[in-house]
Amino acid sequence: MTIRGKAHIVGAYEHPARRLPDSTLPRIHAEVITGALADAGLMLSDVDGFFCDSTVGFGPISMVEYLGLHVGYVDSTEIGGSSYVAHVGHAATAIAEGKCSIALVSLAGIATLGGGGRPGRAFPEGPFENIWGLTGPVSNYAIAARRHMYEFGTTSAQLAEIKVAASLHAQHNPNALLQDPVTVEEVLDSPMIADPLHRFDCCVVTDGGGAVVVARSEVARDLARPSVKVLGHGEAVKHTDNGRVDLTYSGAVWSGARAFAEAGIGPADVDYASIYDSFTITVLECIEDLGFCEKGKGGTFVLDGALVAPGGRLPFNTDGGGLCNNHPGNRGGMTKIIEAVRQLRGETHPAVQVPDCALAIAHGTGGSLSTRMGSATLVLGRDDA
Amino acid sequence: MSEPLPTPVPEVTPETAAFWSATADGTLLLPRCERCDTVIWYPRSFCPACGSLETTWFPASGLGSVYSFTIIRRGAAPYDRSVPYIVAYVELAEGPRVLTNVVECEPDEVEVGMAVEVVFHDTGEGPALYRFRPLRR
Numbered sequence: 142m143t144i145r146g147k148a149h150i151v152g153a154y155e156h157p158a159r160r161l162p163d164s165t166l167p168r169i170h171a172e173v174i175t176g177a178l179a180d181a182g183l184m185l186s187d188v189d190g191f192f193c194d195s196t197v198g199f200g201p202i203s204m205v206e207y208l209g210l211h212v213g214y215v216d217s218t219e220i221g222g223s224s225y226v227a228h229v230g231h232a233a234t235a236i237a238e239g240k241c242s243i244a245l246v247s248l249a250g251i252a253t254l255g256g257g258g259r260p261g262r263a264f265p266e267g268p269f270e271n272i273w274g275l276t277g278p279v280s281n282y283a284i285a286a287r288r289h290m291y292e293f294g295t296t297s298a299q300l301a302e303i304k305v306a307a308s309l310h311a312q313h314n315p316n317a318l319l320q321d322p323v324t325v326e327e328v329l330d331s332p333m334i335a336d337p338l339h340r341f342d343c344c345v346v347t348d349g350g351g352a353v354v355v356a357r358s359e360v361a362r363d364l365a366r367p368s369v370k371v372l373g374h375g376e377a378v379k380h381t382d383n384g385r386v387d388l389t390y391s392g393a394v395w396s397g398a399r400a401f402a403e404a405g406i407g408p409a410d411v412d413y414a415s416i417y418d419s420f421t422i423t424v425l426e427c428i429e430d431l432g433f434c435e436k437g438k439g440g441t442f443v444l445d446g447a448l449v450a451p452g453g454r455l456p457f458n459t460d461g462g463g464l465c466n467n468h469p470g471n472r473g474g475m476t477k478i479i480e481a482v483r484q485l486r487g488e489t490h491p492a493v494q495v496p497d498c499a500l501a502i503a504h505g506t507g508g509s510l511s512t513r514m515g516s517a518t519l520v521l522g523r524d525d526a
Numbered sequence: 527m528s529e530p531l532p533t534p535v536p537e538v539t540p541e542t543a544a545f546w547s548a549t550a551d552g553t554l555l556l557p558r559c560e561r562c563d564t565v566i567w568y569p570r571s572f573c574p575a576c577g578s579l580e581t582t583w584f585p586a587s588g589l590g591s592v593y594s595f596t597i598i599r600r601g602a603a604p605y606d607r608s609v610p611y612i613v614a615y616v617e618l619a620e621g622p623r624v625l626t627n628v629v630e631c632e633p634d635e636v637e638v639g640m641a642v643e644v645v646f647h648d649t650g651e652g653p654a655l656y657r658f659r660p661l662r663r
């Protein structure tokens with residue numbers, strides 16, 4: 142069985158706020174879900190499938206009640222910030238199997254509440270990793286960056302190109318947290334947080350969220366707004382492999398290959414790519430792992446404005462991404478999907494809209510690049526693709 | 527001048543009690559699968575290579591080399607007063623790559639591939655922390 146073309150993203154909404162200190166996670170869910178349903182032209186009572194992470198109470202149990210839903214299918218797969226990319230794939234699978242017809246996928250984040258697992262959960266690896274002064278994700282990702290530099294000669298200036306491209310896009314997004322373009326020199330001059338990663342190699346920390354509505358193609362056909370086809374989905378967990386961890390690649394090598402195979406397309410066919418950008422190194426490794434260039438060549442691939450829309454070889458993260466726009470609750474997967482939807486509908490800012498954008502990917506990397514991560518990839522297509 | 531690294535007390539579970547009590551005696555124990563001989567990391571009583579539930583402990587050589595590292599310039603408590611300091615993956619001679627600190631080494635001296643040996647830092651509450659310093663010949 143394949144999900145190719147059986148489900149469409151019919152509604153999408155990104156919360157416009159980046160600071161919501163007086164809100165709650167359920168309230169943010171309610172706001173973005175209302176926005177996504179309005180975008181689709183559907184009502185809450187139409188929804189029969191619900192997908193969210195586990196940051197609110199019992200996940201779907203708590204949120205389905207809060208929203209007053211009565212659904213026949215739920216999923217709260219927890220693979221960190223990539224969860225929502227997987228959720229869309231799972232929703233498409235459930236729709237293809239006839240388990241539901243109209244599914245909501247929602248993210249709400251308040252950064253100060255943290256994006257990781259609930260306290261008290263057992264992490265069997267924790268005692269061997271949390272005693273060395275690793276300062277959250279940045280130092281973890283820095284260790285991967287160092288190894289990539291060692292093996293392939295990747296440089297800080299090359300990583301900086303990724304931030305520069307994101308910042309050039311963010312200047313056209315009035316909701317972006319950081320709207321000023323930066324130069325390679327400014328990235329390199331920003332304070333070193335954990336060698337070799339500077340402050341500007343790191344994503345923003347924001348509140349907010351987003352939601353998408355996934356529906357059967359028959360439902361999509363009857364709606365007024367253009368929809369986006371789900372063509373393929375892949376996911377993977379990459380871990381330390383019994384202590385033999387290899388830091389030069391991510392789980393995208395598997396999730397990307399699976400998604401492309403299901404969609405029946407390859408990296409060369411992609412017009413626009415949303416690539417999870419918790420840090421610049423996350424993007425660099427995933428560009429290689431998703432097959433946009435050879436392993437180890439990401440550093441040269443990103444040069445010469447390759448990632449800058451609309452004319453670059455691989456226009457990416459045209460909303461400014463997590464590096465400049467938004468990373469709600471430290472979970473960037475949802476905004477990756479939403480910007481890919483905007484590109485395929487031709488609704489982004491004209492300065493960054495990829496002309497004739499027909500095929501896009503949304504890729505998520507949740508967890509940590511130097512230890513264990515959940516990777517998820519979606520291949521999405523314009524309605525006529 | 528930064529302070530010496532803190533020695534936070536690790537959480538000890540029934541699966542890892544032997545590992546941590548050996549650190550108090552200055553020994554780095556590693557688990558090995560009784561069925562397929564694979565050296566296991568992180569320590570657990572299950573072999574992820576073959577699925578065996580039968581594992582045993584053996585003393586490691588304490589030797590290894592730096593696989594990758596970062597220099598932390600902005601730390602969080604209790605490490606915040608010890609910046610800059612080095613967090614690294616050390617590849618043990620026995621195979622596994624383990625997260626740890628490289629100590630007795632200036633941050634600008636650490637390199638990928640550098641030979642290191644284990645040292646133990648007492649937490650004062652039983653377990654000692656296994657850290658690594660440049661191998662002195």
Ligand SMILES: [Zn+2]
Binds near residue numbers: 575577
């Ligand atoms: Zn075994």
